[in-house]
Amino acid sequence: MLKIDNLQAEVANKPILKGLSLDVKPGEIHAIMGPNGAGKSTLGYTLGGRPGYEVTGGSVDFAGQDLLALEPHERAAAGLFLGFQYPVEIPGVSFVQFLREALNAQRKTRGEEPLSGGDFLKLAREKAALLKLDMDMLKRPVNVGFSGGEKKRAEMVQMGILDPKFAVLDETDSGLDIDALRIVGEGINAIMRRPDKAVLLITHYQRLLDYVKPDVVHVLAGGRIVKSGGPELALELEREGYEAVVA
Amino acid sequence: MTQALALPTTRDEDWRYADAAWLAAADPAALAQWEDVRIAAGEARQVYRVLAADADGAGRVERLRVHVGAGGRFELAVVNAAGPYTRFEAAVTLERGAHFAFGGVTIGGGANVQEFVTRVIHAEPEATSQQIVRAVQWGRATGNFLGRIEVVRDAQKTDAEQNFRAILLEQGASANAKPELEIYADDVKCAHGAAIGALDQEAGFYMASRGIPPEVARKLLVRAFIADAFADVSDEAEQARLLDTALAALEGAAL
Numbered sequence: 001m002l003k004i005d006n007l008q009a010e011v012a013n014k015p016i017l018k019g020l021s022l023d024v025k026p027g028e029i030h031a032i033m034g035p036n037g038a039g040k041s042t043l044g045y046t047l048g049g050r051p052g053y054e055v056t057g058g059s060v061d062f063a064g065q066d067l068l069a070l071e072p073h074e075r076a077a078a079g080l081f082l083g084f085q086y087p088v089e090i091p092g093v094s095f096v097q098f099l100r101e102a103l104n105a106q107r108k109t110r111g112e113e114p115l116s117g118g119d120f121l122k123l124a125r126e127k128a129a130l131l132k133l134d135m136d137m138l139k140r141p142v143n144v145g146f147s148g149g150e151k152k153r154a155e156m157v158q159m160g161i162l163d164p165k166f167a168v169l170d171e172t173d174s175g176l177d178i179d180a181l182r183i184v185g186e187g188i189n190a191i192m193r194r195p196d197k198a199v200l201l202i203t204h205y206q207r208l209l210d211y212v213k214p215d216v217v218h219v220l221a222g223g224r225i226v227k228s229g230g231p232e233l234a235l236e237l238e239r240e241g242y243e244a245v246v247a
Numbered sequence: 248m249t250q251a252l253a254l255p256t257t258r259d260e261d262w263r264y265a266d267a268a269w270l271a272a273a274d275p276a277a278l279a280q281w282e283d284v285r286i287a288a289g290e291a292r293q294v295y296r297v298l299a300a301d302a303d304g305a306g307r308v309e310r311l312r313v314h315v316g317a318g319g320r321f322e323l324a325v326v327n328a329a330g331p332y333t334r335f336e337a338a339v340t341l342e343r344g345a346h347f348a349f350g351g352v353t354i355g356g357g358a359n360v361q362e363f364v365t366r367v368i369h370a371e372p373e374a375t376s377q378q379i380v381r382a383v384q385w386g387r388a389t390g391n392f393l394g395r396i397e398v399v400r401d402a403q404k405t406d407a408e409q410n411f412r413a414i415l416l417e418q419g420a421s422a423n424a425k426p427e428l429e430i431y432a433d434d435v436k437c438a439h440g441a442a443i444g445a446l447d448q449e450a451g452f453y454m455a456s457r458g459i460p461p462e463v464a465r466k467l468l469v470r471a472f473i474a475d476a477f478a479d480v481s482d483e484a485e486q487a488r489l490l491d492t493a494l495a496a497l498e499g500a501a502l
Contacts, residue, residue, distance in 0.1 A: 092471025
């Protein structure tokens, strides 16, 4: 579904990704772990097409499309979802308005009819319930006044509503307490654990992987994948640290 | 005996950011005219104005002089979306305990110069005023807010506030703020603030990552930005109309 081949990218003329390759197949959940500064977030932003993240080499094939040739909003419409480590606050724009615009823009790009206001609210209510987020919070401005945990749950509500094929979740587990971690983990499984979908989890810690079992675990260091393995690799990293495992 | 009216020039403080070429060709008599409004004690009045793009692109100056009696309320909301030079002036005198609320939006591109010039006179104690102006400019356009607050001697417990923020969508656009406070009473609260910046790019990418195209994201962000100015408009239908009219100016923009 997502095939990254020898990807190189830089930020402010500084090379961060230095030949990263990855192949995620439908139905799979991959976890990417790695020390600070390894390039984990850069990978997420580069896949999302964030301005300032410049691809200098390599390719990314997303379900048969050249992902890097698409504008950021076209990537979303093609089925890519990027979960932010630090979700952005947008004063003056309500979540409901934001998500309805987003969903209908995606549907329009795909040549589908827009969803009516009533149908949209029904969908939003269902996904908010799944993540145990009060529907009233979605009437408030996007992420404004939300706690760290609420922002992350709201990210997953967005993912549920937008129903992507592929999600890159950048440290979705950071800032979550134990209960929220379980709710978010179960939310990811409910929304994305399907034969026709796939997930790339970017994380520092093993704990989210207790709830969302990865099929493959990769270690990212120095801008490339230095080791890949099964779920046991995450446990080994947790036990022995990156340095010991990467060396 | 007639006396020739002198045309203002950009050397006059109140006209310093005006379009000099437009002024030079203007009719002095027209520029000297004021529309007078008297609001009786305890009365509430609303004035909503839209300076939409003139069909002939002639530009204009509108001047409103308002006297608000004791305990009266005056609510003024104006969209300034025209050009090449459009200026809206308000001179408001407040008696004891009166309130003046002003919301203004300048929005435009090309070489338009759009400005608000206000003079609020707190002539008696306990009057309050709140002015919020938002500017959204692109191309080589300019948005200005020249706001003067005068608190006369003994106008104690005056509470006057003035806030200006501008978003420049392109390099080449500009905005000017000229707050002036003249305070002759000692127990007063007067606040002013101004900020000029660009559209929030973080928010723009966040919206794009959810599938919202740049032009839609821009519209949502601009709407949220200018909504501050009309947040206190008491008539909801008017509030929506003012916002929609302002945003219509953005829709014609080739950005």
